[in-house]
Amino acid sequence: MSEANMGINVMFRIFLLCVLVQCCFGDCSFHCEALSCPCQCYRHDLRCFNKSLTTIGKYPTHESFKYLDFAYNKITTLKKHQFRLPYFKEATALQLSANKIQIIEDGAFEGLIHLHSLFLSSNKIQSINAETFRGLKAVKRVYLDNNELKRLHHHTFKHVHKTLKLLYLQENQIHHIDASTFNNFPQLRTLDLSSNHLKTIDGSFINKLPSLAHIFLAQNRWSCDSSALCSTLGHIEELENERNVLLDTMMCSSPEIHVGKDAVDVLKTIDCTDVFVKQSQVKDNGDNSKGNVNWLNALLVTVCLFLSIMFQFVLFLKLQ
Structure with a gap:
């Protein structure tokens, strides 16, 4: 083979390699709203991890991304219809952890009809509105841990309650949960409410979670007087025995006589049937x-x- 042909052959191989690299790993900078975008496209993955982004931006319209990674950026607001774009519609996972998100406009997630996992950990979210999760028809896992949530309303999860399997709410500031917040969650298996500001909850909601296998309630401010403790743990302990629901250790924060004790141990000294009768009277x-x-x-x-x-x-x- 002549040197000229060898040179052409080498150049052709290099060209093919470049095409392959561009197909599998491309720079999205020419497709962003911003003048410069450091995101990278790995075929069906959009990687924008730790790139100092303040907005989601726009990306190649011919792509169909399944994994969206916007973690460790500086995004503060998710706008309405933020993800209702053709190249996001096949996404199954959306990573938004470790941003500065404070505001999620109603309908921000519309269009993500195939999304299974939503990661919103370590942001500054203070409340979830009734329409926050509108449009999420298949989501199974929601991570809201390490935010600034203070209360869970009865409508908080109304658009995702039928499909949710894992719900992580630990390390927030939750001090109140409406009695009907967790009604009709047929598939929920894991619920983490640890490390919040809860003193008591209506534990009867546990009876309405037929698939529940794990509930985490440690590191709260549990009141262990007879009325509060029976309301919180009376129903949960029954299910722990009947359905093998895993319950972590809950420590009493009040009254003073029970501070530092295991709430389950204190519960064993109380006749909750008598307490419930008195409450009913x-x-x-x-x-x-x-x-x-x-x-x-x-x-x-x-x-x-x-x-x-x-x-x-x-x-x-x-x-x-």
């Missing part, structure tokens, strides 16, 4: 009191109406 008495008040109000209105009619009748007679 108090509730009934409260309902009866309300009924009595309502009856007295109705009587007072009737008497006032009668006196008013009599006064008008007497006045009519005098004018005659």
